Amino acid sequence: MSGTMKDGRRRSPLAMIAMPLMVILWTIPTVGLLVTSFRTREEAATSGWWSSIFGGGWTLDNYRGLFENTSMGSSLVNSIVVAVPATVLPIMFAAFAAYAFTFMRFPGKDVLFIVIVAVMVVPIQVAFQPMLDLLGPRGLGINGQFVAVWLLHTGFGMPLAVYTLRNYMATLPNSVVESAKIDGASHFQTFWKLVAPMSSPAIAAFATLQFLWVWNDLLIAKLFIGGGANKTVIVDLQQMLGTQGQGAELLTAGAFLSMVIPMIVFFSLQQFLVRGMTSGAVKG
Amino acid sequence: MAVVTTTPSTSPGAAAAAPEPERRAGSPARPVRLLIGAVGMVVTAWLVCNIFLAFAYYPQWFAGSGILIGLLGLIVGIGGSVVFFYFLNLCIEGFPSRFSEGLIPYAFLLPGFSLIAILLLYPTVQTIVYSFANKDSTAWVGLENYQAIFGDAGFWSALLNNLLWILIVPILTVAFGLAVAVLADKLSATGERIAKSFIFLPMSISFVGAATIWGLIYAYNTPGSPQTGLLNAIVVALGGEPHAWYQIDTARLNSLLLMVILIWLQTGFAMVLLSSAIKGVPEDTIEAGRMDGASEGRIFWQIVFPQVRPTMLAVFITVLILVLKVFDIIYVTTNGRDSTDVIANLFFRKLFVEQQAGQASAVVVVLLILVLPILVYQVRSFRQQEANR
Structure with missing residues (x-):
């Protein structure tokens, strides 16, 4: 295992042994879920998922049951309607x-920007009771509707969004904006024609983070949409976690289904996410 | 027309060093623009708000279809804000340029800050106020709520758990992230990319999903029957007895097992940031170390590590903030049973199960006090960073 790699660096035996082990360790839990989601209830209850990798006995019934007998299908749609x-x-x-x-x-x-930095740290729990009053039956009465969570996520995401975009914009050459100003462009035009397009990597980075956060959120969805017809997949999954016996086999399939869309978003926008995070989103 | 700003000289504004642009001729007031802009803004805001309220009040107008409401919400939301900003700009331009130059920054900040004020600042104040009121916020009770929670052993147990989470999770996350970043850096480019993707992946998984996944690992079956949980299967294979892991609070083992879930989720995040920090270490500083005959270990600890430290601190703080608010994992696994409770879960139970709004608010105020040092630290390090920009 000695020698050099194509780019001339020396191979590291330690890394070549340790990294695959770490990868396996980090992946096993998810693989367990995926495998279990294709097993029947009897099998899942009587043997470990690892025994069926080579043993066979796979079924799609859990996924079929999910769409036929539970609200998971409509919850998936709801999650998209909430998250986008x-x-x-x-x-x-x-x-x-x-x-x-x-x-x-x-x-x-x-002072105003320091307010942004400060509220990024404030736990969103502070907002729950006042917001339940404001949006609930005692106030606007929009609790339980999509609009309520759009509003909340827009507000809660705002500090991070401003912070990320501002840190990115600060790296843009100032001369661009200055020359636009000399050419007589208003701030409004400069923003639309120059700064907004140039900031698209940071916008994509924030969008990825925010999408994952909104999609995976349990608290806000549970409190402000609830478990009714508009519930999101995560709330649906949380309700399924409590069920025992009949239907328990659908849980793993439901869990996997709830991860598919964020995983696709995550993998297709991973580069933006990494670039955005490293160029400002979390710079201390 | 350049305006004399009163920005303090310490202002780190990006434009600070720029030369004054050529003076444009000042324009007089244009009342028509001002009026159209103002009216347009009000009408747009009114219209958007009402359409959004209609989504909530009359879903039947939209055939009760979530997809249609979502689509319209997107169109009206984006379109509405574009039109709103357009009228806002028009209105501001209607002022004599002397005023408009000074007003525009605030106009640009207005919508964003209004949202922050309504959804974060006002509720913070309101919650502090509620913490001095009774359980349905109808009468003042002074410090009774605080006496009630401080006199409750469950509160201190939850606080202790939060402390354990704070002490353990951020450090281990950063340590694992650093280890993975360093090791992956030594692989070939392809190997590194693949390895990092797999470790990064859990970041896209929800806490509820993660709890389901780890439920399969911690699952418990009575002794004698086949163990379906990976951990118990390993224990039994090694000749041990299976355990109901979530119920063992000796040395807070159950809390530690729950922490593993969060570390598993967050290591990828730490890895990504630390990896890019490691790659940012100037090659010549490492070369210099090699020239002096330093071992790889010494090069890492004395040259790479100090340069990566600021990033480690940033990751540490980010995970710390997350850990302070940890809720979902506990709520869906043990719901605080067997001494696994944490502050955020206690708050949830007080507010929605016990219907004690006053005490719930007091619990949040405690949480707020816990994040205060981090808040101060964040603001200070931000100012420092700006001063160095």
């Missing part, structure tokens, strides 16, 4: 604010 607007809506507001923070000078700028 909740991902896109904060971006517009945040981009304008980030532009102001990056390219304009005004009194109070420091």
